[in-house]
Amino acid sequence: MATVSMTVNGKSVSGEVEPRTLLVQFIREQLHLTGTHVGCDTSQCGACVVHVNGDSVKSCTMLAVQADGSDVTTIEGLANGDTLHPMQEAFRDNHGLQCGFCTPGMVMSAVDLLKKNPKPSEGEIREWLEGNICRCTGYHNIVKAVQQAAQA
Amino acid sequence: MYEFEHHKPASVADAASAMKGADDGKLLAGGQTMIPTLKQRLASPSDLVDLGGIAELKGISVSGGTVTIGAMTNHAAVAASADIKSALPALAELADHIGDAQVRNRGTIGGSVANNDPAADYPAACLALGATIHTSQRDIAADDFFTGLFETALEEDEIITKISFPVANKAAYVKFPNPASRYALVGVFVADGPAGTRVAVTGAGQDGVFRVPEMESALSGNFSADAIANVKVSADNLNADIHASADYRAHLITVMAKRAVAKI
Ligand SMILES: Cc1cc2nc3c(=O)[nH]c(=O)nc-3n(C[C@H](O)[C@H](O)[C@H](O)COP(=O)(O)OP(=O)(O)OC[C@H]3O[C@@H](n4cnc5c(N)ncnc54)[C@H](O)[C@@H]3O)c2cc1C
Ligand code: FES
Ligand code: FES
Numbered sequence: 001m002a003t004v005s006m007t008v009n010g011k012s013v014s015g016e017v018e019p020r021t022l023l024v025q026f027i028r029e030q031l032h033l034t035g036t037h038v039g040c041d042t043s044q045c046g047a048c049v050v051h052v053n054g055d056s057v058k059s060c061t062m063l064a065v066q067a068d069g070s071d072v073t074t075i076e077g078l079a080n081g082d083t084l085h086p087m088q089e090a091f092r093d094n095h096g097l098q099c100g101f102c103t104p105g106m107v108m109s110a111v112d113l114l115k116k117n118p119k120p121s122e123g124e125i126r127e128w129l130e131g132n133i134c135r136c137t138g139y140h141n142i143v144k145a146v147q148q149a150a151q152a
Numbered sequence: 153m154y155e156f157e158h159h160k161p162a163s164v165a166d167a168a169s170a171m172k173g174a175d176d177g178k179l180l181a182g183g184q185t186m187i188p189t190l191k192q193r194l195a196s197p198s199d200l201v202d203l204g205g206i207a208e209l210k211g212i213s214v215s216g217g218t219v220t221i222g223a224m225t226n227h228a229a230v231a232a233s234a235d236i237k238s239a240l241p242a243l244a245e246l247a248d249h250i251g252d253a254q255v256r257n258r259g260t261i262g263g264s265v266a267n268n269d270p271a272a273d274y275p276a277a278c279l280a281l282g283a284t285i286h287t288s289q290r291d292i293a294a295d296d297f298f299t300g301l302f303e304t305a306l307e308e309d310e311i312i313t314k315i316s317f318p319v320a321n322k323a324a325y326v327k328f329p330n331p332a333s334r335y336a337l338v339g340v341f342v343a344d345g346p347a348g349t350r351v352a353v354t355g356a357g358q359d360g361v362f363r364v365p366e367m368e369s370a371l372s373g374n375f376s377a378d379a380i381a382n383v384k385v386s387a388d389n390l391n392a393d394i395h396a397s398a399d400y401r402a403h404l405i406t407v408m409a410k411r412a413v414a415k416i
Contacts (some may be wrong), residue, residue, distance in 0.1 A: 002158060019158035019200070020190070043188045044333065046254065055228070055257040061187045062258065065158050066180075066204055109253065130334065131252025 004068040008033070009077030017064045024048045024059035026067075027074060035075040035104050039133070046132035049105035050074045056112035058131070075104035078111070086152040087111050087145070096145035098136035106132045110146045119150055154196040160205045164311055167201050168288050171309040174199035179311060181224060181263035184255050209262070209313060214239045217346075220316040223262025231256065240281075242323040242341070246273050249327065251334050262312040265297075268304050268360055270391065271335035275361040276354040277325065282347025283317045300359045320345020322375065326412040327355070328404050330395055337396050338404040342367075342412045344375055351380075351409055356390050356401040367409055377410040 005014035008031060015030045027033050027050065038060055039047035048060040051073040078085035087107050090096065097103040106129065113120060113128045120128065125146045126139070134142065157174075161167040171177045178197035180186055181204075189195050203209055209224035214235040221230060230236060231248035250256055250264075250273055264274045265285060277283070278294040285292045288311040297305050306312070320343040327339030336355030343350050351367040354360075370379045385405045390398040 018155065020153040020155055022187075041188075041191055043184065043255075046252070049254055056254050057257050058254045061184060061254075063158070063180075063183070063187070065160070066183065066202060068160075112253065128253050131254045 002065050002068075004064050006067055006069060007071045009073060015064075019063065019065050021064045022060055023050070023052075023062045023064050023067050023072075026064040027059060027072075033074050033076050037101055037104055039101060039105075044131070044133065045102070046105040046109060046129075047102055049108040049132065051108060051112065054115070056109050073108075075108060078107070085111070087114070087149045090145040090149040090152065091142070094141045094145040094148060096137065096142045102132060102134040102136075106134065106142055110142075110149065113146070114150055120146070122147070153190045154193060156190075156197050157199045158202060159199060160202045162205050162207075164206060164208060164288050164313060167203060167206065167311055168309060170199070170201045171311075174201070177201055177309075179203060179266075181266075182226060182258040182260040184251070184259040185263060185267050185269070203262075203311070212236060214319075217319045218316050219243065219319060220314055221261050222314050223312040224260050225262075227251075227256035227259050227261070227264075228253070230261065239319050240317060240323060242325050242343075243277055243281075243317065246277055246325045246341070249273070249329070249334065261315055265315060266304060266306060266312055268298055268302055269335070270301055270357060270360045271330070271337070271339075271355045273325070273327065273336055273339055273354060276336075276339050276341040276352040277317070278315065279361050279363060280341035280343040280347075280350040280352035281317045281320055281323065281345060282350070283315055285312055286314045286316065287312050298361050303360075318346040320347075322416045324412040324415040326408045326415065328408060338401050338408050340405060340408040340412050342371070342409060342416075344371070348372075349375070353385075353405055353409075356405060358389050358391055364405070364409070371413065375413065375416075377414040380406065380409055380413065383409075 037047035039045035043061045050059045159170045175198040177199040180200045180202045211222045227247045227250045236244045283294045322344040325341045327336040339354045341352045349372045351364045367380045387398040387402040392398040
């Protein structure tokens with residue numbers, strides 16, 4: 001077993017993990033933050049995207065021990081109390097979700113995009129979201145949501 | 153995933169001794185190939201030696217006509233580097249189209265080159281530009297490095313430390329990506345620089361990345377898309393899978409090579 005310590009959504013946390021524990025398992029099973037989803041076992045769907053030291057990563061493709069000492073933000077860390085983050089609000093306004101399974105990863109990925117490219121074109125949004133798969137919406141309203149958030 | 157021991161050394165020397173001390177040790181870089189492989193139980197190393205804590209393996213420098221990239225530099229950093237964009241823009245553009253944004257935030261150049269996936273992008277750049285792969289033990293020319301499918305000249309415990317690319321005055325890369333994974337179905341890197349006029353193909357070869365001498369000699373006389381329009385690559389020894397037949401890949405090589413030359 002190994003001890004890992006990190007900051008998750010602004011709070012210091014630590015836990016005992018096996019070296020083979022994935023970051024997403026640590027987040028969901030030990031911290032009980034179940035907003036981060038797992039949609040595949042091939043690192044391709046993006047349902048598990050969180051931020052590690054400010055960059056979006058697939059938490060199913062990183063070991064908890066690799067995140068030791070880092071600053072992690074999950075979907076639960078975005079809203080400010082009852083006030084949704086502008087990206088969450090934009091997904092709601094634009095019907096950017098149906099079943100909602102892909103949504104936490106989509107939102108976390110889109111927030112990273114706007115940090116690096118505050119005014120993306122439609123093409124840049126679609127290209128950036130290549131690692132996030134949605135089986136419901138057809139992506140159109142997701143792209144509209146990101147465009148609205150970029151205006152906010 | 154099977155159990156393993158995790159080590160996080162702070163220097164290349166410590167990483168090398170951790171590998172020596174392990175029964176069946178494997179290096180861990182960005183994990184974008186290694187972790188999916190472990191999850192599928194396709195590998196069962198006794199120990200993982202994590203290179204993520206070694207500062208000397210990270211960073212980009214451009215000087216004296218050479219771009220040098222530390223093995224643990226991720227794809228996003230190469231894509232965003234102003235120095236690489238001005239010295240060797242084709243390399244920054246290649247990095248910007250590897251996988252997706254999250255893969256680029258973790259995956260590293262050292263991991264990609266060491267893995268030598270037959271559909272990976274960086275091996276084509278290394279071969280076309282005549283790069284040198286620097287390791288914990290020696291320097292290896294790209295020409296001698298990629299030895300077959302997922303095979304390289306690296307010894308068991310050898311660690312890539314950095315890769316250096318001579319700046320070419322002409323260079324471009326175009327790939328036909330697999331629409332699901334973004335790996336290259338066929339990718340062609342063309343360059344005219346210190347290593348000569350070179351055309352390197354990834355995604356297509358049964359033994360991984362390879363050069364196309366007929367295109368190289370046609371381009372040496374006349375560096376234009378027309379010069380290679382009639383060069384046909386044989387489908388023998390090309391990959392065939394559910395995504396594309398060998399004939400289709402052979403056809404795509406000429407199309408991608410023409411597009412790459414036309415881009416310059
Ligand atoms: C969804 C998805 C899409 C992808 N799409 C593409 C694509 O379009 N094009 C592309 O080229 N790649 C693609 N990749 C692969 C990606 O670029 C990987 O990052 C890369 O192949 C491996 O780099 P890594 O740093 O993640 O290495 P790891 O997975 O950590 O390691 C890979 C291998 O290299 C060895 N290794 C790592 N570092 C060193 C070193 N310094 N010295 C010696 N050996 C070392 C490891 O032991 C291991 O065997 C994709 C991956 C995923 C998950
Ligand atoms: S769960 Fe599918 S990419 Fe992480
Ligand atoms: S809303 Fe159902 S998968 Fe995207």
